[in-house]
Amino acid sequence: MNKSEQETKFMKRFIGSMVVFLLLIAVQSFSLELLDMPTWLQVVVTILPVTPLICAFFAYKARYKALDEYMKALTGEAFLWMIGILCFSSFIYGMLAMKFSLPSVNLALVMPVVFGGHGLILQLLIWKDNE
Amino acid sequence: MNNRIKVLRAERDWSQQALADKLGVSRQAVNAVERGKHDPSLQLAFDMATLFGQRIEDVFFPEKKSDTDNNEEN
Numbered sequence: 001m002n003k004s005e006q007e008t009k010f011m012k013r014f015i016g017s018m019v020v021f022l023l024l025i026a027v028q029s030f031s032l033e034l035l036d037m038p039t040w041l042q043v044v045v046t047i048l049p050v051t052p053l054i055c056a057f058f059a060y061k062a063r064y065k066a067l068d069e070y071m072k073a074l075t076g077e078a079f080l081w082m083i084g085i086l087c088f089s090s091f092i093y094g095m096l097a098m099k100f101s102l103p104s105v106n107l108a109l110v111m112p113v114v115f116g117g118h119g120l121i122l123q124l125l126i127w128k129d130n131e
Numbered sequence: 132m133n134n135r136i137k138v139l140r141a142e143r144d145w146s147q148q149a150l151a152d153k154l155g156v157s158r159q160a161v162n163a164v165e166r167g168k169h170d171p172s173l174q175l176a177f178d179m180a181t182l183f184g185q186r187i188e189d190v191f192f193p194e195k196k197s198d199t200d201n202n203e204e205n
Contacts, residue, residue: 070160070169126159129168 010063017056024049053111074129078122082114134191136165139183154178 031037031045064075096102140150147165151158156175163169164179171179171191180187 068156068160069172069175070163071157073169129163130159
């Protein structure tokens with residue numbers, strides 16, 4: 001399988017996962033609002049949208065394995081930067097929260113911020129090497 | 132590590148994308164290797180040398196110690 005076929009396959013899997021995610025968010029919202037369900041079923045419905053995200057993660061992992069050595073190195077470096085930023089910012093937030101009253105941060109935002117930030121940092125690293 | 136990829140590529144009138152396609156890597160990888168921003172693996176270095184019909188030591192050669200020192204200072 002050549003690079004463009006792999007990229008097409010990844011995009012299909014990734015976009016498919018995102019569409020299913022949005023559908024499950026709609027299912028989650030409507031069923032929690034409109035249906036009278038036992039607690040265990042509410043828990044299942046609430047975390048159901050995570051499933052396509054796990055599929056998207058495995059699609060991304062397969063794409064990573066298909067990258068060339070240079071792009072693998074840059075992708076790893078971008079993740080290192082993102083993990084560093086996330087760890088230091090959460091540590092600073094935690095330190096401040098011990099002494100001051102801070103606004104709460106929804107943990108569900110962490111994943112989109114990490115993956116979005118990773119993509120941005122990766123592009124910056126590519127740009128830096130190409131300038 | 133220094134290299135003669137740009138010269139060898141120009142002699143054959145190959146673009147970075149054309150070389151990347153022949154090697155099965157991204158254009159960014161060719162650009163990074165060419166500019167000395169990324170040291171290729173032995174496999175990629177051999178693939179490049181073979182593609183150009185050269186010995187690996189005629190394509191890639193180590194930086195002189197003074198070059199390395201200058202780079203570190205910069």
